[in-house]
Amino acid sequence: MSADSWHIGRAAAPGLACGPLFRLPATDVPQRQRGSAAEETAALRAAIAAAIAEIEMLQLSAGAEAAEILEFQIAMLGDDALTEGAFADIDGGMAADCAWRTAMDAQIADYSAASDEYFRARAGDLTDMRDRVLGHLLGIADTAPPHGAIVLAPDLAPSRFLAWDWSGGGGVALMGGSPTSHVAMLARARGVPMVVGLPPEIGRRPNAPAILLDGEGGRINLAPTPDDIRSFESRRKQAVADAQHWQQFLHRPAKTAAGHRVLTQINVAGPGELDHLDPDICDGIGLVRTEFLFHDQPTLPNEEQQLAVYRRILAWADGRPVTIRTLDAGGDKPIVGLTQDGESNPFLGLRGIRLSLAHPEIFRVQLRALARAAANGPLKIMLPMVTVPEEVLAAADLLRGEIVALGNAGIDCRPPELGIMVEVPAAALAIERFPASFFSIGSNDLTQYVTAAARDIAAVASLNDTANPAVLGLIERVAAFGKSAGKEVSLCGDAGGDPRLIPQLLATGLRNFSMAPSMLARAKATIADWSGAPS
Amino acid sequence: MSEAPIRAEIEITNPTGLHARPAVKLTKLAKSFGASIELAFAADGPWIDAKSVVKVMALKAPRGAILYFSASGTDAALAIAALSDLVRRDFDEGPHAAGGRSTAEPGHVG
Numbered sequence: 001m002s003a004d005s006w007h008i009g010r011a012a013a014p015g016l017a018c019g020p021l022f023r024l025p026a027t028d029v030p031q032r033q034r035g036s037a038a039e040e041t042a043a044l045r046a047a048i049a050a051a052i053a054e055i056e057m058l059q060l061s062a063g064a065e066a067a068e069i070l071e072f073q074i075a076m077l078g079d080d081a082l083t084e085g086a087f088a089d090i091d092g093g094m095a096a097d098c099a100w101r102t103a104m105d106a107q108i109a110d111y112s113a114a115s116d117e118y119f120r121a122r123a124g125d126l127t128d129m130r131d132r133v134l135g136h137l138l139g140i141a142d143t144a145p146p147h148g149a150i151v152l153a154p155d156l157a158p159s160r161f162l163a164w165d166w167s168g169g170g171g172v173a174l175m176g177g178s179p180t181s182h183v184a185m186l187a188r189a190r191g192v193p194m195v196v197g198l199p200p201e202i203g204r205r206p207n208a209p210a211i212l213l214d215g216e217g218g219r220i221n222l223a224p225t226p227d228d229i230r231s232f233e234s235r236r237k238q239a240v241a242d243a244q245h246w247q248q249f250l251h252r253p254a255k256t257a258a259g260h261r262v263l264t265q266i267n268v269a270g271p272g273e274l275d276h277l278d279p280d281i282c283d284g285i286g287l288v289r290t291e292f293l294f295h296d297q298p299t300l301p302n303e304e305q306q307l308a309v310y311r312r313i314l315a316w317a318d319g320r321p322v323t324i325r326t327l328d329a330g331g332d333k334p335i336v337g338l339t340q341d342g343e344s345n346p347f348l349g350l351r352g353i354r355l356s357l358a359h360p361e362i363f364r365v366q367l368r369a370l371a372r373a374a375a376n377g378p379l380k381i382m383l384p385m386v387t388v389p390e391e392v393l394a395a396a397d398l399l400r401g402e403i404v405a406l407g408n409a410g411i412d413c414r415p416p417e418l419g420i421m422v423e424v425p426a427a428a429l430a431i432e433r434f435p436a437s438f439f440s441i442g443s444n445d446l447t448q449y450v451t452a453a454a455r456d457i458a459a460v461a462s463l464n465d466t467a468n469p470a471v472l473g474l475i476e477r478v479a480a481f482g483k484s485a486g487k488e489v490s491l492c493g494d495a496g497g498d499p500r501l502i503p504q505l506l507a508t509g510l511r512n513f514s515m516a517p518s519m520l521a522r523a524k525a526t527i528a529d530w531s532g533a534p535s
Numbered sequence: 536m537s538e539a540p541i542r543a544e545i546e547i548t549n550p551t552g553l554h555a556r557p558a559v560k561l562t563k564l565a566k567s568f569g570a571s572i573e574l575a576f577a578a579d580g581p582w583i584d585a586k587s588v589v590k591v592m593a594l595k596a597p598r599g600a601i602l603y604f605s606a607s608g609t610d611a612a613l614a615i616a617a618l619s620d621l622v623r624r625d626f627d628e629g630p631h632a633a634g635g636r637s638t639a640e641p642g643h644v645g
Contacts, residue, residue: 072555072588075562081589110593118551119595125555 005228007202009173010461011218012184015193016236017171018229021207021222022145024153034095041087044096047136052077054132073129082107097137104130145170150213150220152203156183166192171213173220175200178454178461185494189273189516195220197458242522249524250281256506257531264524265323265514267492271309274316277517284320286440286514287382287492288313290327290366294335300362303369310373321378323440323514325421326366326395328352328384331445338362347445347454352385352421357394367395368402374416382440386420389433396435421492425449428474431481439478440514443493447471466495467504476508483509490514499526506530540607543615544578546599549625553596557626562588564621570608572618578603585618 034040055074059067076082085106089099104126111123135144145151147168155176161183172187177196187194193215207222212232214220216239221228254262265286268274293301293309314322329335330351338359343349356363370381383395396418406413422428423442431439443466448455450471453463466472475491482489490512495501497515499522505513506527515523547553553561565572565585573582576594582605583590596602602622606614621627 068556068559072559075559075588076592079562079587079589081584081587107589114595116552116595116597118554119592122555122592 005223005225006214006219006221007198007205008219009195009198010179010458011215012174012177012179012181012196013172013187013192013194013215015171015191015215016232016239017150017169017193017213017215018210018232018236019148019150019170019213020146020209021211022149022151023203024145024151024156037091037093040090040094040096040099043137044083044086044090044100044133047096047100047133048077048083050136051129051132054136069125073125076126077129077133097134100133100137101130104133150211152220154200154203161186161192166190171195171215173198173213175203176456176458178456178458178464179494181456185516186269188494188497189269189518191518197461246521246525249528250521251278252524253283254524254527256527257529260511262506262527263490263512264520264527265321265490265492265512266517266520267514268313268517271312271316273517274313277316279316279318279320281517281520282320285313285317285322286490286512288322288324290325291329291333291335294327294329294338300338300365303365303372306366306369307372310369310379311376314373314377314379317377319377321380323380323382323419323438324370325382325384326353326356326363326370330355347448353383353391353395354385354387356383357391360398363395364398364402367399368406368413370416371399371403371406371413372411374414375412380417380419380438382419382421382438383436384421384442385424385445386422386434386436387424387426389435392418392420392435419488422446422478423449425474428478431478432485436487438488438490439482441475441478441489441491441493441510443471443475443491443495446474446493447495450474466493466498466501472504472508475505475510479509488512497523499523502526503530503532507532540605541611541615542606543604543619544601545604545619545622546601547596547622548598549622549628550598552598552600553591553594553602555592556628558588558591560626561618561621562586562591564617565614568606568608568610568614568617570606570611570614572604572606572611572614575603575605576600 035043052074055070059070083103086099086103089102090096108123108126108130111119111126114120144164147165148170150171150173152173155174156172171193174194174196175198177184179196181196184194184196193213195213195215195218198220202222205222208224212221212224212228224232254264256262263283265284266282267287267289268285269289270292293306310324328351330339330349331347339355340350350358370379373379381399383392386392399418403413403415417437419438419440420427420434420436421442422431422439423445425446427434428446444455447466447468448464451463451465451468453460455464479489489510491505491510492514495505496513497519502513502523503526513523549557562585572585574585574591574594575582576596583594585591585604604615604618
């Protein structure tokens with residue numbers, strides 16, 4: 001393999017991909033700013049017209065039967081009865097994308113509830129129409145990469161990554177970004193190979209019809225020689241064999257070589273991720289991110305909506321513990337209308353528990369829903385970004401108040417365990433001061449705060465290393481305190497599923513890791529190989 | 536529209552009912568007339584606009600349902616005749632219209 005044809009970046013999501021290059025045209029992050037009602041009305045009309053034009057184009061290349069399905073979509077989209085609700089909502093002050101989603105979701109719900117199977121299946125057509133128009137509204141419809149392509153871009157918004165269909169393979173190569181960015185987390189969860197931090201000049205380099213992306217080595221090859229391709233393909237075969245080996249561990253409890261049990265849990269960002277997962281592969285859910293409940297919604301989620309989601313997750317876990325993190329907005333996870341705009345350094349700003357305590361009216365709704373769901377199974381509440389013990393006390397007070405109110409109203413609930421994320425150095429360094437019933441180390445943020453290196457700035461990303469002895473020392477400190485105080489300590493950052501870091505984390509005394517489901521098999525195999533001293 | 540509306544009732548014999556493809560055909564045909572045309576599941580309504588595919592689909596009319604048409608306007612009689620005929624012809628979806636697919640396969644996309 002000729003070394004000079006490879007461009008080196010950083011590995012962000014494992015896997016090897018060979019395919020055509022797709023250079024993503026530069027556009028803004030698809031987050032719309034709401035305009036006046038007239039502008040929003042015009043934007044929705046234009047998006048619907050563009051969607052119809054696009055479907056008409058699709059019809060030209062479709063078979064007769066497919067063309068008739070598309071004809072149905074065109075007729076529906078052209079019918080004022082479909083759109084009048086959305087336009088009324090826009091007049092009432094709603095943004096075009098929210099109004100369209102609301103109107104279509106109502107239609108989709110109506111069809112989904114039909115008793116007749118044929119009509120129930122039409123919900124899929126309506127979802128397709130909804131997403132096509134939304135794509136035009138958000139400016140992402142015309143730039144979706146072809147199946148199997150390797151996308152090259154300066155950076156990539158998580159919502160854009162999610163909007164694309166990755167079922168045909170492919171990969172992502174970014175000039176910016178970081179392995180700990182959210183889009184990298186999503187890529188790992190979806191099993192899409194990703195390399196970040198590539199040299200900017202490759203954006204102008206010519207490329208062969210098929211290029212190579214090495215998500216393990218963190219590099220891409222824009223002009224592979226036949227030897228490069230042969231050697232890459234043999235590695236890919238080896239990777240498939242490795243994956244088959246790791247797969248044997250997936251359904252077994254994780255144990256070290258000495259036979260010591262290590263708990264392995266999963267991180268989930270939404271109930272949809274659980275649909276195709278067998279709960280037997282894990283010891284529980286160590287982190288449920290609840291931000292998804294608050295994103296892309298016309299209104300904040302109410303208590304019943306949240307309760308339904310939490311119950312669904314508990315039902316999946318089937319008696320295994322489920323740790324639900326309260327809203328962790330702010331930092332690189334803004335929520336329109338809730339998080340602060342224009343903070344000079346959002347990572348040091350009003351985020352996590354700080355934001356929740358600043359909006360008790362919103363926080364209380366989440367606590368009530370969590371306390372009610374706790375009556376259905378072993379649910380634990382975890383507070384993010386805790387810096388001082390007073391924040392835990394304030395949250396515990398609010399939780400107690402809601403449980404009393406629920407009890408008075410005769411509504412079934414149960415006091416859940418209340419624990420904290422350990423991700424601020426001030427918490428890790430004084431862990432014994434915190435009145436929490438369990439601790440979960442958020443290694444991504446802990447690492448960036450200890451190393452003062454941002455997770456998404458490529459130029460400093462190599463400093464952002466959980467293997468830094470200062471970070472490992474803090475983790476060891478928290479693990480030791482948990483052991484002496486009899487409190488559970490887990491780790492739910494990316495390091496918990498990283499085969500390079502797992503041995504070092506086991507050496508700190510940690511015996512409880514939570515990770516993306518796709519990392520479980522290899523992590524269990526890595527744990528099984530570890531023969532370090534039991535602690 | 537001072538004249539009394541013209542009415543008709545007709546049973547849906549199409550195997551999958553008034554599904555997507557028939558709904559598109561029916562509303563397209565209805566739109567080709569100037570008359571105001573309404574459609575219902577029962578003789579006393581509620582009546583919906585037969586020119587709206589969204590509303591016609593929302594009826595979710597299965598096979599065997601009786602459709603009631605009501606039209607008023609200059610070409611109302613012609614409209615009712617044409618629409619009744621379309622339903623009677625199973626929307627031109629005979630047993631072989633869907634590429635030889637058996638009509639006893641209600642799940643297929645129309």
